[in-house]
Amino acid sequence: MGLLDKIMGNASEIDVADVSEELTPILGASESIERVFKEIRDMYVFTNKRLILIDKQGLTGRKVDYHSIPYRAITQFKLETAGHFDLDAEFRIWISGIDEPIKKELNKKVVVGIQKTLADHMF
Numbered sequence: 001m002g003l004l005d006k007i008m009g010n011a012s013e014i015d016v017a018d019v020s021e022e023l024t025p026i027l028g029a030s031e032s033i034e035r036v037f038k039e040i041r042d043m044y045v046f047t048n049k050r051l052i053l054i055d056k057q058g059l060t061g062r063k064v065d066y067h068s069i070p071y072r073a074i075t076q077f078k079l080e081t082a083g084h085f086d087l088d089a090e091f092r093i094w095i096s097g098i099d100e101p102i103k104k105e106l107n108k109k110v111v112v113g114i115q116k117t118l119a120d121h122m123f
Contacts, residue, residue, distance in 0.1 A: 012107050014038045019045075026052070026066060035117050037110050044104070046117045051093075053102070067102075069095055071121040079106075079115050093118075 016033045023033060023045060030049075037044040041056035051074070053067040073096050080090040089111045092101040106114065 012037065013110050013113055019043065023052075035113065037106070037114065044114070046121070051118075053104075069093070071118075073097075074118070074122055077115075077118050077122075079111050081111055 014036050016036055019036055019038075020033060027033070027047065028049065031047045033045060033047055035046040041061050043052075043054040045052040045054060050071060051069045053069070055065040055067070057063040057065060075094045075096050077094065078090075078092040078101070080092075082089045088105045088107065091104045091106050091111075091114060094101045
């Protein structure tokens with residue numbers, strides 16, 4: 001992850017091994033991590049069973065919000081790629097039973113990876 005990405009808060013893909021110890025306590029017995037995308041402190045974790053949105057809150061990041069979304073609950077997703085002057089892409093995901101989509105800003109480099117991972121699990 002480059003310095004500019006860290007400053008701007010854009011997501012980039014990180015190695016699963018870098019976060020596996022941290023995430024092991026929240027995984028199910030037969031669940032494994034496939035891909036992880038990280039912003040400054042927040043993460044988008046794709047497992048073989050669900051998408052976990054991790055939001056670290058506060059100055060220290062000790063308070064953590066884990067939003068677990070089973071792939072079967074995702075009704076649709078939308079990725080808007082970045083343009084020449086727009087450095088970030090927008091990711092929206094709709095969950096059954098919720099009217100408004102979840103919106104996240106992403107680095108344009110990870111858009112294809114996120115789209116492929118969601119498609120692999122949804123279809």
